[in-house]
Amino acid sequence: MEIKVIPVALADIEPLRSIFLHESNFQFIYNKCHLYDWADTYLCQVNGQKAGYAAIWGQSRREDRDAVFEFYMLPPFRALANLMFPELQTVSGATFIECQSNDTLLAAMLYEYGHSIQAEAILFEEHYTTHLHLPGVVFRRKLVTEPNIYNAGGYILELDGEEVADGGLMLNYNLPYADIYMNVKEGFRQKGLGSLMVQELKKEAYLMGRVPAARCNIKNQASKATLQKAGLKPCGFILKGALH
Incomplete structure (x- = not known):
């Protein structure tokens, strides 16, 4: 099985983002990162098939690209998230995660691969x-x-x-x-x-x-x-x- 993460343009992962937002059914506060071109996007592939996507932005400075704020795997490939996420870290060089606790997949990655975790804000x-x-x-x-x-x-x-x-x-x-x-x-x-x-x-x-x-x-x-x-x-x- 080949696991691969490649940088792509936002347009290439927009259909996957639409599924993510539909499935999530909540206000996603990081949406503006894409509107204002503050993020880099990546396509996740399994044996050459589109399996998911990720997005990275700067935790402290917008020009940096060091924090994962989106990571989504399509349901048929979700069991492979723990293989895909380390590959995303390697390819992107990300050293931080920012996520909403109601984004259950990325929150799971935060608790599994992260440390020094803090809650910054409450969502309503x-x-x-x-x-x-x-x-x-x-x-x-x-x-x-x-x-x-x-x-x-x-x-x-x-x-x-x-x-x-x-x-x-x-x-x-x-x-x-x-x-x-x-x-x-x-x-x-x-x-x-x-x-x-x-x-x-x-x-x-x-x-x-x-x-x-x-x-x-x-x-x-x-x-x-x-x-x-x-x-x-x-x-x-x-x-x-x-x-x-």
């Missing part, structure tokens, strides 16, 4: 619809003079005519997901404004034909509580580790 997915309301608070979007296809920003909360929070939706993740971001001004925090903003941004995401999602630093308890109050729930973690 939609759970239920909330009906939060704060008297006197208005949600609206400012006039957008220069639309950005990857960033739907300019949403604000106003209290008595004063802007007290802002936020938006990042659209550079895999379809149909949109990633919520927001900020509440100092002096107005811990009043429920953050959760109200997230609730309203969830609605905006659906109106765009997107599914809302979010993430926060694993140590940010305030953001975690805000997202959960707005009807999101933890669905995974961003994990990082070094390779043996």
Whole structure:
């Protein structure tokens, strides 16, 4: 049996990525690495057949190519993952892994071949619809003079005519997901404004034909509580580790 990993263009592995994203059925935060040409891609072959693919980017510097962030094997070849992954390390020279814990195959490779593993962020997915309301608070979007296809920003909360929070939706993740971001001004925090903003941004995401999602630093308890109050729930973690 011949196991082989070869560098290829993104277009060569796009059909395999489509299967990976369909099978995964979650927001894949590293999708932007391909959009912005931050990654190198590899085709995995078994006896000359397309068996899977991998992608590498720079853990600390985008110009480096030292961290595996995608590794996918088609179901008929998945049992060979433990033969393919070491070959990927050899060919690519990767010394790190970054992955989502809900990406079960790459997470398994992280725990088998990695060390010094740490969780960096919590991932959130939609759970239920909330009906939060704060008297006197208005949600609206400012006039957008220069639309950005990857960033739907300019949403604000106003209290008595004063802007007290802002936020938006990042659209550079895999379809149909949109990633919520927001900020509440100092002096107005811990009043429920953050959760109200997230609730309203969830609605905006659906109106765009997107599914809302979010993430926060694993140590940010305030953001975690805000997202959960707005009807999101933890669905995974961003994990990082070094390779043996």
